Amino acid sequence: MLQAPPFPVRTECPPGACVCRRDALLADPGGDTRILRLTREEEKKLLAHIDGIASYAELNKLTERLHSQLGVVLRITPSNNEVRSARGLTIALAELPGLCRKTRQTVPSAIRRSLDRHPEIIYAILDAHDLLGSN
Incomplete structure (x- = not known):
């Protein structure tokens, strides 16, 4: 029997549409269920x-909050090729x-759209990975 956490959880995806293993997570008594707090409404807010x-x-603050509140790890890294826009980031x-x-x-x-509107963030990401050669 699946035990529901004491907070609203994301509804189940249609069968075959997702591989999130939501039911297995709910069935695991020691599983980290924080990610299930990201309901569809909360996802829209995010x-x-x-x-x-x-x-x-x-x-950076968003990245930290995603990890601390939901357990989600967000990685933004420059690709090995030349980075001319947000499309050059992974x-x-x-x-x-x-x-x-x-x-x-x-x-x-959504992050790519935001980076396209604010290219200075892309430069900061590149600088943080020392790709602009600043010492």
């Missing part, structure tokens, strides 16, 4: 917040039981 990001500091959420496939696609897309 995407709206991401759209409002205007600085590298805000992006933006991904780490695999995590309970993390919906759709969420793993929509969050990076």
Whole structure:
């Protein structure tokens, strides 16, 4: 029998549409169910917040909050090729039981849109990875 956590959880994806292993996570008594707090409504709020990001500091704060509140690891790294736009960055959420496939696609897309509007964040990411050669 699945035991529901004491908070609202994300509804189940249609069968075959996702590989999030939500039921297995709910069945595991020691499993980290924080990711299930990201309901569809909360995901919409998250995407709206991401759209409002205007600085590298805000992006870092988002990354930290995703990890501390939901257990989600967001990685943004420059690709090996030349980076001319947000498309040259690798933006991904780490695999995590309970993390919906759709969420793993929509969050990076929202971050790319925000980076396209604020290219100075891309430069800060490159600088943080020492790709601009500043010493």
